[in-house]
Amino acid sequence: xxxxxxxxxxxxxxxxxxxxxxxxxxxxxxxxxxxxxxxxxxxxxxxxxxxxxxxxxxxxxxxxxxxxxxxxxxxxxxxxxxxxxxxxxxxxxxxxxxxxxxxxxxxxxxxxxxxxxxxxxxxxxxxxxxxxxxxxxxxxxxxxxxxxxxxxxxxxxxxxxxxxxxxxxxxxxxxxxxxxxxxxxxxxxxxxxxxxxxxxxxxxxxxxxxxxxxxxxxxxxxxxxxxxxxxxxxxxxxxxxxxxxxxxxxxxxxxxxxxxxxxxxxxxxxxxxxxxxxxxxxxxxxxxxxxxxxxxxxxxxxxxxxxxxxxxxxxxxxxxxxxxxxxxxxxxxxxxxxxxxxxxxxxxxxxxxxxxxxxxxxxxxxxxxxxxxxxxxxxxxxxxxxxxxxxxxxxxxxxxxxxxxxxxxxxx
Numbered sequence: 001x002x003x004x005x006x007x008x009x010x011x012x013x014x015x016x017x018x019x020x021x022x023x024x025x026x027x028x029x030x031x032x033x034x035x036x037x038x039x040x041x042x043x044x045x046x047x048x049x050x051x052x053x054x055x056x057x058x059x060x061x062x063x064x065x066x067x068x069x070x071x072x073x074x075x076x077x078x079x080x081x082x083x084x085x086x087x088x089x090x091x092x093x094x095x096x097x098x099x100x101x102x103x104x105x106x107x108x109x110x111x112x113x114x115x116x117x118x119x120x121x122x123x124x125x126x127x128x129x130x131x132x133x134x135x136x137x138x139x140x141x142x143x144x145x146x147x148x149x150x151x152x153x154x155x156x157x158x159x160x161x162x163x164x165x166x167x168x169x170x171x172x173x174x175x176x177x178x179x180x181x182x183x184x185x186x187x188x189x190x191x192x193x194x195x196x197x198x199x200x201x202x203x204x205x206x207x208x209x210x211x212x213x214x215x216x217x218x219x220x221x222x223x224x225x226x227x228x229x230x231x232x233x234x235x236x237x238x239x240x241x242x243x244x245x246x247x248x249x250x251x252x253x254x255x256x257x258x259x260x261x262x263x264x265x266x267x268x269x270x271x272x273x274x275x276x277x278x279x280x281x282x283x284x285x286x287x288x289x290x291x292x293x294x295x296x297x298x299x300x301x302x303x304x305x306x307x308x309x310x311x312x313x314x315x316x317x318x319x320x321x322x323x324x325x326x327x328x329x330x331x332x333x334x335x336x337x338x339x340x341x342x343x344x345x346x347x348x349x350x351x352x353x354x355x356x357x358x359x360x361x362x363x364x365x366x367x368x369x370x371x372x373x374x375x376x377x378x379x380x381x382x383x384x385x386x387x388x389x390x391x392x393x394x395x396x397x398x399x400x401x402x403x404x405x406x407x408x409x410x411x412x
Contacts, residue, residue: 077181090102105310112303119168179239184225234271276288
């Protein structure tokens with residue numbers, strides 16, 4: 001092996017087993033020092049106050065909550081001189097997490113399959129040619145004829161359930177008693193990551209408590225029975241308005257549990273919102289209503305029905321949650337991130353020193369050293385201790401020499 005090759009191999013091993021450290025420059029500047037400490041303090045406060053204490057970044061988080069909801073409505077109302085119970089005004093039947101409480105009905109009785117005039121003023125006509133266009137707003141299939149209506153006016157004729165529904169009746173009042181109806185919510189949840197199961201009210205409450213309690217966010221937050229009027233009050237809605245036009249209310253059951261504490265401390269919180277609030281200023285679709293019919297058959301075999309257009313308050317039970325428990329992995333990751341982020345103060349101070357303060361050139365000269373490439377004639381030396389008599393290799397541009405202790409250089 002030539003002298004140059006041996007020197008390169010030896011240089012490689014010498015460079016590999018070395019230690020490099022950053023160069024520190026101490027800057028005696030009050031302004032830069034204060035900025036540096038303030039930035040570091042803010043970063044430390046952020047990580048301790050927000051990341052660790054508020055966000056609990058030292059925990060494993062489970063947001064894959066499993067939930068089951070059961071509901072039950074109770075109350076009696078008086079509507080059109082008839083007593084209404086839950087079977088009359090709750091749709092669908094009891095138990096669902098989404099249900100409606102009907103507050104107002106427009107009833108079209110004794111409808112049969114036949115031909116009749118449309119009820120809406122939009123279908124007023126003078127001749128048959130006015131009834132040729134199709135519309136999605138009619139109560140049946142247009143026949144193309146202009147006929148006399150029940151009050152002597154000219155309307156387009158339809159084929160369908162007659163007489164046609166007239167939903168322009170404004171004399172119908174909502175059921176006032178609905179404001180005092182109660183909703184019982186039974187919610188069970190499970191956090192699969194930690195195998196923790198909880199319910200929305202304590203298991204040790206007795207029958208007397210359930211029959212008498214009403215939910216109150218301050219004085220009775222664990223009661224699972226909610227008064228309709230109170231729910232609307234929490235959403236800043238007027239009962240008379242929403243009962244007349246209908247609407248959609250969300251009941252949010254939120255589970256935020258710190259499982260480093262006792263599981264008994266894992267309790268839900270409730271919040272309420274008007275889900276269709278964005279449509280309240282919309283003239284096209286305002287409120288909430290739907291139709292359903294009850295069918296009958298006369299003794300002669302003729303089928304007829306009673307059509308109901310129902311204005312209702314729709315309730316959606318929405319369940320969300322997360323649970324956290326201490327784990328070493330996220331703790332270490334966030335501690336390392338905190339220590340690394342403290343170094344941002346140095347980056348900011350370097351920007352200030354290099355660009356904005358007097359003496360920036362002097363700071364650059366101290367902080368950065370320029371290393372230039374060696375010239376071709378420059379001698380490179382790889383030497384071991386000569387005093388011990390060990391072999392040393394010295395390389396130059398074109399020649400090598402072998403040196404031992406006390407000897408002169410002999411060319412190779």
